[in-house]
Amino acid sequence: MRKFYTLLSREVSSYFYSPIAYIVLFFFLFVSGADFYFQISFMNQRPVQYSVQEAFFNSIFFWFAFVLIFPLITMRSFAEEFKLGTIEPLMTAPVRDWQVVLAKFFGAVIFYVVLWVPTLLYFAIFQYVTHQTAAGSFGAYWGSYLMLLLLGMFYISIGCFASVLTRNQIIAAVISFCAITLHFFSGLITFIVTEISSTMRQVLGYFSALEQMATLSRGEIDTRPIVLYVSLTMVMLGLTYQAFQTRKWKL
Amino acid sequence: MIKVENLTKKFAGQTAIRDLNFEVGQGEIMGFLGPNGAGKTTTMRILASFLPATSGRASIAGFDVFEQSLQARAHLGYMPENVPLYNDMRVSEYLNYRAALKSIPHRRVSERVGDVKELCGLREVENKLIRALSKGFRQRVGLADALLHEPDLLILDEPTIGLDPNQIRQVRELIKNLGRQHTILLSTHILPEVEMTCSRVIIINKGRIEACDTPENLLGRIRTAGGVTLEARVGADDAPTQLKKIAGVRDVSESEDDGWKILSLRVESGTDVRPEVFRLARDRNWEVRELTARRATLEDVFVEITHSDEAS
Numbered sequence: 001m002r003k004f005y006t007l008l009s010r011e012v013s014s015y016f017y018s019p020i021a022y023i024v025l026f027f028f029l030f031v032s033g034a035d036f037y038f039q040i041s042f043m044n045q046r047p048v049q050y051s052v053q054e055a056f057f058n059s060i061f062f063w064f065a066f067v068l069i070f071p072l073i074t075m076r077s078f079a080e081e082f083k084l085g086t087i088e089p090l091m092t093a094p095v096r097d098w099q100v101v102l103a104k105f106f107g108a109v110i111f112y113v114v115l116w117v118p119t120l121l122y123f124a125i126f127q128y129v130t131h132q133t134a135a136g137s138f139g140a141y142w143g144s145y146l147m148l149l150l151l152g153m154f155y156i157s158i159g160c161f162a163s164v165l166t167r168n169q170i171i172a173a174v175i176s177f178c179a180i181t182l183h184f185f186s187g188l189i190t191f192i193v194t195e196i197s198s199t200m201r202q203v204l205g206y207f208s209a210l211e212q213m214a215t216l217s218r219g220e221i222d223t224r225p226i227v228l229y230v231s232l233t234m235v236m237l238g239l240t241y242q243a244f245q246t247r248k249w250k251l
Numbered sequence: 252m253i254k255v256e257n258l259t260k261k262f263a264g265q266t267a268i269r270d271l272n273f274e275v276g277q278g279e280i281m282g283f284l285g286p287n288g289a290g291k292t293t294t295m296r297i298l299a300s301f302l303p304a305t306s307g308r309a310s311i312a313g314f315d316v317f318e319q320s321l322q323a324r325a326h327l328g329y330m331p332e333n334v335p336l337y338n339d340m341r342v343s344e345y346l347n348y349r350a351a352l353k354s355i356p357h358r359r360v361s362e363r364v365g366d367v368k369e370l371c372g373l374r375e376v377e378n379k380l381i382r383a384l385s386k387g388f389r390q391r392v393g394l395a396d397a398l399l400h401e402p403d404l405l406i407l408d409e410p411t412i413g414l415d416p417n418q419i420r421q422v423r424e425l426i427k428n429l430g431r432q433h434t435i436l437l438s439t440h441i442l443p444e445v446e447m448t449c450s451r452v453i454i455i456n457k458g459r460i461e462a463c464d465t466p467e468n469l470l471g472r473i474r475t476a477g478g479v480t481l482e483a484r485v486g487a488d489d490a491p492t493q494l495k496k497i498a499g500v501r502d503v504s505e506s507e508d509d510g511w512k513i514l515s516l517r518v519e520s521g522t523d524v525r526p527e528v529f530r531l532a533r534d535r536n537w538e539v540r541e542l543t544a545r546r547a548t549l550e551d552v553f554v555e556i557t558h559s560d561e562a563s
């Protein structure tokens with residue numbers, strides 16, 4: 001456990017040593033802040049049927065920025081160690097492969113969570129200034145942030161997998177960007193293709209991240225996406241572990 | 252301490268090492284000598300559980316490097332070729348991190364990190380970013396890391412490559428001192444290095460062990476060990492032919508320097524032909540300005556072995 005903790009803290013601190021982390025942090029704060037601002041000014045002009053918090057998490061503008069951050073967060077994780085050769089001292093120390101894989105994964109998850117913390121402030125400030133509630137219910141916060149965490153873990157596991165496949169960070173970023181975008185926007189199929197049966201639409205809806213988000217951000221807790229993303233994440237981490245075991249031999 | 256049996260490693264389409272067999276005993280400093288591409292790094296990576304072997308077995312302190320790799324690694328301090336390090340960490344921070352990875356008990360971490368910093372002369376750079384270190388200091392950080400958990404065995408891949416002569420001398424001195432308490436396997440393609448530091452030498456070429464012995468025995472074994480140089484004015488005499496008549500002289504080559512003939516004699520090992528050469532010179536009335544014996548070096552051994560391999 002101490003080894004895992006050591007590896008994990010090295011991963012987390014390595015994010016804050018690198019300029020990329022600050023670029024992502026700044027970019028993300030800017031986009032989410034802008035999103036929040038525009039949603040509120042839009043609501044100021046006419047009455048709407050949804051809460052600030054629902055609007056914040058369901059704008060396309062916001063989602064676009066959202067899929068971009070994962071390749072940036074994860075591209076370094078394995079690729080850089082392969083490139084610089086630091087994988088050699090790392091793996092010749094008495095550590096297990098799965099400890100390294102999990103440390104890289106959770107290191108990225110922690111950084112991702114840190115990205116989100118400031119957005120809690122937006123809602124706090126909104127309530128403080130306007131004396132109105134930002135969300136329909138308290139559960140709505142839980143729902144949205146739970147969904148963000150689940151989806152984030154899945155996309156981070158995709159990013160880790162892409163990074164373990166290559167020693168080139170750019171290639172890793174492109175692979176994970178394509179995979180994540182493909183998954184994320186496949187949920188939009190139901191809007192584009194209209195000629196499908198309602199059962200088909202339901203099945204697709206079950207996998208659609210956007211629809212899950214819409215549900216959860218209303219505060220309706222649905223266990224299906226939880227099961228779905230936790231298992232998808234475990235599958236991706238399993239693949240990453242397998243690829244890492246064969247990959248590190250090939251240096 | 253190290254036991255290697257029939258170790259073979261194939262990379263796609265190419266055999267890096269073929270059927271290696273050797274043992275390194277407790278307390279030995281074993282030199283691993285070979286030209287670039289001979290398979291030194293590959294062998295060491297297998298021993299450090301970084302690469303799997305294609306076939307054969309290897310063990311460290313009785314632990315199989317593949318099946319009981321965690322225990323094997325716990326007994327090993329390994330310094331990879333070119334010493335890759337995390338550039339964004341500071342020296343002390345890096346050593347503390349490595350100490351935790353190597354399961355050094357909490358209360359001993361600062362003592363051990365302090366000890367290796369002292370031993371490897373890292374005090375003056377302990378708060379520097381690794382990115383800012385010179386090659387020599389990076390090498391020492393790598394060595395300090397390998398020593399942290401007081402391993403029984405050190406495997407050092409080209410520990411002096413890329414250093415200036417002063418640093419090379421310091422690192423060699425350090426290795427020699429370490430040899431008092433540790434078993435060491437070090438690779439190099441620099442010959443004087445093994446001659447100076449090692450108790451035994453493995454010569455490896457094209458993935459095969461060509462020789463494995465003490466430096467002294469290797470020198471004794473070689474056919475063209477040593478030589479004698481004679482610088483003289485020989486007048487009209489055919490010096491090479493006359494010198495070759497002396498028992499023990501195998502070959503003579505000559506060159507000229509400002510009217511002086513420089514005659515290089517290759518002689519059989521264990522013979523000293525200098526008195527005979529002197530007698531000849533006196534009888535023929537040669538004017539001599541130098542008569543010296545050149546001791547065979549491992550370089551001669553190495554050239555001989557790797558060369559005869561090419562011929563076959």
Ligand SMILES: Nc1ncnc2c1ncn2[C@@H]1O[C@H](COP(=O)(O)OP(=O)(O)O)[C@@H](O)[C@H]1O
Binds near residue numbers: 265
């Ligand atoms: N990852 C690899 N893939 C393919 N060939 C390799 C790999 N690593 C080493 N080799 C080959 O194996 C041979 C031995 O290399 P190496 O062990 O690095 O030699 P040395 O350390 O003695 O210079 C070389 O011919 C090299 O090209």
Ligand SMILES: [Mg+2]
Binds near residue numbers: 288291292332409
């Ligand atoms: Mg090498």
